[in-house]
Amino acid sequence: MKQLTLKLLLVIGGITLMNIGCKKDDKVDNSIKGITLAKSTATLKVGESTTLTYTIFPENAANKNVTWSTSDETVATVDNKGVVTAVKPGSAVITVTTEDGGEKATCSATVTRSDAVNVSGNVDGTWAKYSVINVTGHIKVPAGKTLTIEEGVEVNVSTGGQDANNTKIEWIVDGSLYIKGTPANPVLISVPAAERTTANTFKRLWGGIIGSTTCPEMLIDNAIIEYTGAITTATSPSVTAGLFKAGGGEGMVAFNTNNPKGKYVIQHTTFRSTGEDAIYVQGGSCIFTNNTFYAVGEAGGEAINVKAGCKVDAAYNLMYSANTNAFKLSNSGSSPTRAEAQINAYNNTIVATGWRRDPNGPKGGSIWAEKGALVNVYNNLVINAMFRAKAPKWQQNATDGPDLNSKIDYNYYAAGPQTSNIPQHIANGTASGYDGFKPGVKDAVYGAHDISGTGPGDKDPMFVSFPFVTNGLLDFTFDTAWDFHLKAGSPALTGAKTDITPYFSSTGVTVNGTTYKSPAASAFFGAFGAN
Known part of the structure; x- marks a missing residue:
């Protein structure tokens, strides 16, 4: 009987253990324990794509849904299938995250520029975002054609001579040119990187952008243009086209126009390291606003030089160390087809201009108006320049001086204690x-x-960070950390003229389908106001 009872207990115990074992099998854990990506790094060129693949652990996980994200969608994007697309040069981290448990895996994506494209001769179409363009010979936008340059493009102009005359490369625009950078990603028009040196500041390594008599419009927005000013030769395209002096020998400019019916807008652009003028216009309706100029002109040269056939609003520009003047305003070259030069120059900050003029004698030093030009010059902040605004025969006759209806007033002048040791300056009392x-x-x-x-030192405008009393008068080196906004309490914050009517404040200038309007004048002097 005892043996039977023992056997019965053993059977019951076995059945119980079997039941317990079955219950454990019914509760299999198939939650996600981890996720990995097939690759942890990826290198792409702008515009390229790659698909990231992943593995989830365990394989029999019940919920395999994931989400994708990027740390910087301006550099690289990713869709819900793990397709990564390169947008612009830089780095971004791509993350895949499981819906169940929030497990993560990452891939570091590096985006580089696309392979450089070599161009010469006729050019049109679009130079795509962040591309590299090597200009290996003279280029031209043909009449009736359009060239658009998108944000972040780097244009490298070869510095070698193009013929037996050692003619430097020029960029002629018979059609339309639209340069469309952004504040974060400006278009760079320069020379090869190894040649972007201080020693080459005034070496005139290439010509410049020349709008011909057929060029209907140009836009330059958020760009950097540098190392221009090459001396022309008898075989320079600008000379053979009759746009610059026949026979050559003249310094090119960074930007030039020749069509009185043209429309031209330049804004948020930096002109630097040019052997001659930065902007030299001989025709067209023009708006030049919020630009920066420095290291302009080797032995002569202005930041903005306006001739007959132009109507110009120029405002809120920073002009530092132009060789001769920030503005040269003249009606020279007038004809039945090239009407009187008309210029509004207001609310510009002009610093340390005029000091590097060649030994032929001082000519201006901040603003120079002459030869029948109709000028309205107001609200400019002129600091440490060689001279205040000048105009020969002012209000006497329009043969030598500006149009008698011109106005130069409401401008602010101050200079620190610095002096020049140039013998010419000492002899001239300047x-x-x-x-x-x-x-x-x-x-x-x-x-x-x-x-x-x-x-x-009197009337210190109280810039936020510019060394008003120590900055060298002949120094052309620009410190990008300088801040030309005005501190609270600056005497330059009030007293400027506000009832100014720019030429294009209402109608604007329409370029490439967009109408650009000139900004209103401000009650402060200069380009920046309070910080």
Whole structure:
């Protein structure tokens, strides 16, 4: 009986253990324990795509849904299938995350520029975002054609001579040119990277952008243009086309126009390291706003030079160390087809201009108006320049001087205690900025509402970070950390003229289907106001 009872207990125990074992099998754990990507790094060129694949653990996981994300969609995007597309040069981290458990895996994506494209001769179409264009010979946008340059493009112009005359490369625009950079990704028009040196600042390594008599419109928005100003030769395209002096020998400019009926807008662009003028216009309706100029001109040269056939609004520009003037405004070259030059130059910040002029004698130093041009010059902040605004025969006759209806007033002048040791400056009594601002200077214009320092250091405009009293007068090196906004309490924050009507504040200038309007004048002097 005892043996039977023991057997029965063993059977019951076995059945119980079997039941327990069956219950455990019914609760199999198939939740996600991890995820990995097939590759942890990826290198792509702009515009390329790659698909990332992943593995989930365990294989029999019940919920295998995932989401994808990128740390910087401006560099690389990713869709819900793991397709990564390169947008612009840079780095981004691509992350895949499981819906169940939030397990993650990452891939570091590096985006590089596309392979460089070599161009010469006729060019049109589109130079796509972030591409590299090597200009190996003279280029031309043909009449009736359009070239669009998108954000982040890098244009490298070869510096070698193109013929037996050692003619440097020029860029002629018979058609339309649209340069469309952004603040974060400007278009760079330069020379090969190894040649972008301080020693080459005024070496005139290539010509410039020349709009011909047939060029209907150009836009330059958020660009950097540098190392221009090559000396022309008898075989320069601009010379053979009759756009520059026959026979050559003239310094090219960074940007030029020749069509009185053309429309031209330049904004948010930097011109630097040019052997001659930065902007030299001989025709067209023009808006030039919010640009920066420095290291302009080797032995002469202006930031903005306006001739007959032009109507121009130029405002909120920063002009530092132009060789001769920030503005040269002249009606020279007028004809029945090239009407009187008309210019509004207002709310510009002009610093340390005029000092590097060649030994032929001082000519201007900030703003120079002459030969029948109709000028309205207001609200400019002129600091440490060689002279205040000048106009020969001011209000006497329009043969030598500007149009008698011109106005130069409401401008602010101040200079620190710095002096020049150039013998010519000492002999002419112009060794300090204040020498060029004080009463009695030849050809200087004294507006009834001007604000002018009465001695070195007086009327300090109180820039946020520019060394007003120590910056070298002949120094052309620009510090990008300088901030030309005005501190609270600056005497330049009030007193400017606001009832100014720019030429294109209402109608605007329409380029490539977009209408650009000139900004209103501000109650402060200069381009920046309070920070």
